[in-house]
Amino acid sequence: MKALLHRLRKAPRRTPAENRARRLRWRLTALYALTSAIGLVALAAFAVHNDDVSRRHQTDDALKLQATQTIAELAYDDNGQLDTRNLPDFVDTSCPPVTVLSGTGDSLRTVYTPRQPCVHVRDADIRAAAHAAVSDDSVAKTDARTDNGHPLRLLAQVFTGPDDKGTGGAVVVATDTTTDQDAHRDLTLLLTAGCAVALALSALAGHLLSGRAIRPTVTAVHQHEAFLADAAHDLRTPAASLRLLAETALRDDAARTEALKRTVSLATRMGDLVDGLLTRARLTAGVTTLATEPLRLDQLVEAVVDDTHTGENVITLRTEPTVVNADPDLLRRAVTNLLANALTHGHAPGQPAEIELTVTHDGTLTVDDAGPGVPPHLADSLFQRFRSGSDSTGTGLGLSITAWIARAHDGSLTVTTSARGGARFTLTLPAKRRP
Structure with a gap:
């Protein structure tokens, strides 16, 4: 009993939009069942009436034949x-x-x-x-x-x-006419039972069909609610920080320059966050179309590393010529997210990051860092939204988006322990065979 109550408490509450969609499903089921009931009852009534009239005519014809034969002998x-x-x-x-x-x-x-x-x-x-x-x-x-x-x-x-x-x-x-009436009554009962069974099956079929019909609506509601939750979760703190920085710049002239620098940095981060939210929402809704084309994975990784500001961090790059069929923009975002995650979390506090990126000819990209690593019990949930590592500097969406991009390309994203002592993220994509 306690376990049941615990599950009931843990069960997520349905949103008003989801409840409206489910009520629509029951209305569609009722309408389908009512339409079926009208048709079944009409057919059953016609069959019963036709059987009654047919039996009466048959009886009357037999009686009339007997009467005619009798009159012929008078x-x-x-x-x-x-x-x-x-x-x-x-x-x-x-x-x-x-x-x-x-x-x-x-x-x-x-x-x-x-x-x-x-x-x-x-x-x-x-x-x-x-x-x-x-x-x-x-x-x-x-x-x-x-x-x-x-x-x-x-x-x-x-x-x-x-x-x-x-x-x-x-x-x-x-x-x-006892025999005829008994047979007519049996037919009536049989048709009544048959209509009841057919109506139950029809209602069940209608419920299943209506469920399939509103499933896209329920999915869209879930995606909408998830997007709003993501936006509310990740934009609330940066928005409050922006307001605090603006108030600091207004009342303290000495700190204005530093506050404006931090404001620009925070605004850049919020832009990346909004871009990540929109990308994940499009991937979840399936509205982003993959524009796949043959591309060199090793060259794309090199370009991402060149475009990334590394500061004092050390990045080692080992590549082999590798051709994959992928969407260039989405794959660039995936590689960028993996590199940004390593730069953010792949080092000890106060120490520069040491990162090694390896591209092999089988379409595999590995990113090794020397950070604290990922505990085994968090490996499965790391690619879910709001999982951003041990600190609060990430948006919690980068690895989630990367995992979505990998699955969209029929690939995978996994995390293990690196030989450097930190985490190893492995992005695997189907490689195009060499001629």
Whole structure:
């Protein structure tokens, strides 16, 4: 429990912009799920309705066929009386049960019922169906129930009287639709369960897709927040120092010259800091395009050393002709950062720096210094932002930017212990093969 609480305390808080992006993701998920739900429900409702109508039509067609066959076997005797004695010999009137009623209106009377019907239909329901058919002189269809609650479907069809004149009565056919209704209910439940599963999968897919859709936004928010944090972290102290130097120059004429010199130096450092912040932000956002071209790594390192003010520091340069495919501006910045880091941290306090740069033909640049070195437990985190060594003279971005440049060129930047006792930074780039 304590470990869980510790992790919760250590978890970074989300920014308002990130929370808005995540709320947008849930809204997109809900919209996707709602759209899918409307489509699924509409399709399911159509399927259920179509199944119900299809089953009813199928049942009605079967009942009508039975009624037609029964009417075809009806006959009248010489006295005009309806004769149904031979009806069971030609038509199965027990299942579905067939009832023949003669007459019209209130004079309807039952003249034939099956001896052993498979379904027991109430006489009132039979007479109601027959009366509806005779009144409209057409086919009547109705639903009813047995005494034990089973659903029934009834169809009544009129037949003509003697000599095919007038209406002679109606034939009522009934069937138990329990099986059909059970099958329809099973289909409804199956479609409901299927819609629920499909909706859950759709919501999950929508959540994943919306997550992928807003991922660039969340990444941009993180990059924006990181840039602001970098700027606030590294510009706060130099800005305060500039203000202090300006106030000193205003109130103390004797110290004005020294204050202005320090102001110029600090302004130069702030310019380098802003340039480094922008470079790292562009690299992180992926908006900096690598303009790679074949170049001599050894010549570029020599040019960087020549352009660097070394003072009393001692720089030893050993190079071999080496050609790499790289962006000249970015690679120059990487080499400059490594050299500046060695000049700043690669010596004991009050002593000049002794630095050795080595370029080999396999595209490797090593920078050795005689400083305090890098503790092993800090080696992995040294290339993160705000890691600037033991003092506060660095911006904390130089090595981070150099590591980004190395990875952008499919290379690497590592730190180990130098033979001089200090740190050895190794920048490795893919070298172009010699012809």
